[in-house]
Amino acid sequence: MKDKSGMAEVQRLEAESELARTPLTSLPEFSHSSPDEMLHELRVHQIELEMQNEELRRAQISLEESRDRYLDLYDFAPVGYFTLTSEGQITEVNLTGASLFGIERSKLLQRRFARFVTIEDKDRWHRYFIGVLRNKEQRQCELTVQRPDGSAIEVQLDSLRIDIAGGDERTRVVRVTVTDIHIRKQAEVKLHLIAKVFEQSGEAIMVTDADRTTIMVNQAFTTISGYSEAETIGQNQTMLQTDHHGADFYQKVWATVDLEGHWQGEMSCRRRDGHEYMGWFLISRVLNADSNPSNYIMIFSDITEHKEAQAHIQRLAHFDPLTGLPNRSLLKNRILHDLAIAQRNQSALTLMFLDLDHFKNVNDSLGHQVGDQLLIAWAKRLINAVRGQDTISRLGGDEFILVFPETDAIGAAHLVEKLLELSQQPYQIEQYELVVTPSIGIAVFPGDGTDFETLCRCADVAMYRAKQAGRNGFRFFTSEMQASSARVMIVENALRHALERDQFQLYFQPQVRLSDSQLVGAEVLLRWEHPELGHVDPADFIPIAEDSGQILQIGEWVLRQAVRQCKAWIDKGLAPILIAVNLSAVQFRDPRFPELVMQVLREEQLPPQYLELELTEGVAMDNPLEAIIIINRLLAHGISMSIDDFGTGYSSLSYLRRFDINKLKIDQSFVCEIGASSENRAIINAILGVAKSLGLKTIAEGVESEEQMTFLREKGCDEVQGFFIGKPLPAEQFEENFERQVLSLNTRLK
Incomplete structure (x- = not known):
């Protein structure tokens, strides 16, 4: 204007x-x-x-x-100047105004201003313009202008009516100043959002000045720390510190902030009521225009419960939840360490396999509660009888493994006599006085074996010899026991011809989704019928196949037959289901295995989403970094992966979350005693919790009763398999019973 x-x-x-x-x-x-x-x-x-x-x-x-x-x-003023007639026509406009409206100045003249106002704001414009015409005073209004290219901007109007004398009449015009407020509006929205985030954030936020004096806190800070805003403003941030960290810790923290601009990590804090908690902190430095610190921002959350839960899960992963003794996985880690030292120092090492005699009678007659207390008491007695460098592990039930570094056969004999003597002392469990005796098998490194598996196998064989000899005693593994290896040789030789003589057959066991009782998959099980040996259990011949190197050829046959059968069912019009194939350790470690799987799928023309590969927990954790690479290669092709026998071994959660798997399979050893064992129920709950937190599905195997299935359903397990659902069947019978099996399952499970 x-x-x-x-x-x-x-x-x-x-x-x-x-x-x-x-x-x-x-x-x-x-x-x-x-x-x-x-x-x-x-x-x-x-x-x-x-x-x-x-x-x-x-x-x-x-x-x-x-x-x-x-x-x-x-x-070229920073605002647009418009002159309008009393009818709202534009008679004059500067270049800035034309630029704001996105149109040439000549094309704006004699056009109505209202034409450029959005439909939503036209009523507001008309009311505003009439008000300006009626009152000779400056007025403001905010509305949105629509440009010819379809874009829109928010503007502020400052308008004033002017009466111009001309002859005998006075002409009314309206001078309008148009200011682009789009950026300002965006800034206001952003500031409002920042303020809202600040106040409603679940994490505590503390803002200090350059001297670390508090100038602002949010509501979450008050909730977590217990200090009100009035009690905090003007105080130094040291009000949160505890004696848990020394002065050096805090000096390093702030030195890092000043050097790198930020620091994050765990820090112990004290609430207003004096209680301590663990917080996860992110401390950032804010610089002014002169690059000097002007403020510090501390964002933290209370992770006490998370730390406790993490410690609990780690303990479940490393230790037996009943006795507190190391579990099988931690035992394996420790014995590998002890064996490495023994090999380096050329010293002896003793491994004992210990089983309590007639312990089942205690559970059956007095109940599992008494049995559990007896196991706890027995574990404490064992701990007090050995050295700090020794390891005592509970495998499950009443089975224990004891490892004694730097102990030869003579030392082992002294130790076992001490253990047998201890067992004669009675236990007072509730109102019962109980005496429990052990049968102990002993294997000595290096004579009886140079690795964990061999020593365990030898000690196990020796323990059974001790039981056969009348229990409450011990046996060393001897050369006579090698006689049992003759069958191993027979099985190994027979395996070499099993494929070519068509002695293998695949069985399929149904897997059911608990949410809707639908058949969703089938686990592939390998069966071997030999003309002379008869039915050979997979637990007997699979380890032999792995040791002899035949497992790769057998595994490829199983994979191809399973994929071919799944494709045949789909071609026949049966509802597609997931085919789960177990992998051995040797197969999984074969660097060509992922390419082999994809080659089989291509040749048999089965989409990869119908194949699931099951990997045991122990195999996955044997070399977790390599396992991650192989699993990711398989997943990249659309193949599902699951961890089998989960809970029986040791899974580092830091690696488990990096395994981009789809499913955890709960071992049947936990499922079979759901009704009688609170320990197993606790383990299953823990596994389901881990799976849920990692976004994994769960399937429980070995379900043999409605009670077990009901418990698993209530606890959120996704799928089940077992004799209660359906027995493994050959492909032809599985196919014949397919539709009937689906109807039967829906009836039984709903």
Whole structure:
């Protein structure tokens, strides 16, 4: 909008310029009549006229410069200037206004301002414009302008009605200043969001000045720390510190913040009531325009419960939940360490396999509660009888493994006599006085074996010999026991011809989804019928196949037959189901295995989403980094992966969460005693909790009763399999019973 005083100045300068251009019509009157005097006065008068002309010329130049400056200021002002008629037509607009509206200035003139207002804001514009016309005072309004290209901007209008005199009438016009407030609005929304996040964040936020004096906290801070905002403002952040960390810790923290700009980690804190908690902190430094610290922002959350839960899960993964003794996985880690030292130092090591005699009678007659207490008491007695460097592990039930580094056969004999003597002392469990005796098998490194598996196998064989000898005693593994390995040789030789002689057969066991009782999959089980040996259990021949190197050929046959059968069922019009194939350790470690799987799927033309590969927990954790690579390669092709026998081994949760698997399979050893063992129920709950937190499905195997299935369903298990659901069947029978089996399952499980 043009300034009134500026226009008046322009008009004055124009009048002076016009005067300067007026011609002289007469000469001045002379006071003297002599020619010389007249000539002199004429010259003086000419000089005066020239001076006046020069002054007027400078004034005209100044006027033109002033006019140019005014026009520049008007056209390129940071806001748009519009002049509207009383009907809302645009009669004048500067370049900025035309730019805001996204249209050439000439195309704006004589068009109604309302045409550029969005439909949603037209009513507001009309009410506003009428109000401006009726009242001769400046008014404001915010609305949205629609540009010809479809974009829209938010603007603020400052309008004033002006009455212009002209002849006998006065013309009303409206001068409108248009300011783009889009960026300001965005900033306001952003600030509002920041304030909302600050107040409603679940994490505590504390803002300090450069001296670390608190200037702002949010509601979560009050909730977590117990300190009100009034109690916190003006205080130093050290009010949260505890004696848990030394002064060096805090110095390092703040040194890191000042050096790197931030620090994050765990820090112990004290609440207002004095209780301590563990917090996860992120401390950031804020710099001013001079690159000097102006503020510090501390964001933290209370992770006490998370730490406790994590410790509990880690304990479940490493230790037996009943006795607190190391479980099988931790035992394996420790014995591998002890064996490495024994090999390096060429020293002996003793492994004992210990089983309590007739312990089942205690559970059956007195109940599992008494049995559990007896196991706890027995574990404590064992712990007190050995050295700190020794390891005692409970495998499950009443089976224990004891490892004694730097102990030869003579030392083992002394130890076992001590253990047998301890067992004669009675236990007082509730109102019962109980005596429980052990049968112990002993294997000594390196004579009886140089690795964990061999030593365990030898000690197990020796323990059974001790039981056969009448229990409450011990046996060393001897060369006579090697006689049992003769069958191993027979089985190994027979295996070499089993494939070519078509002695293998696949069985399929149904897997059911608990949420809707639908058949969703089948686990593939390998069966071997030999003409002379008869039915050979997979638990007997699979380890032999692995040791002899035949498992790769057998495993490929199983995979191909399973994939081929699944494709055949789909081609026959049966509802597609997932085929679960177990992998051996040797198969999984074969670097060509992922390519083999994809080759089989391509050749048999089965989509990869119908294949699931089951990997045992022990195999996955044997070399977790390599396992992650292989699992990811398989998953990248759309193949599902599951961890079998979960809970029986040791799974580092830090690696388990990196295994991008789909499913955890709960081992049947936990399922079979759901009703009688609180320990097993606790383990199953823990496994389901781990799976849920990692976003994994769960399937329980070995379900043989409605009670077990009901418990698993209530606890959130996704799928089940077992004799209660259906027995393993050959492919033909499985196919024949397919539809009937689905109907039967729906009836039994609902």
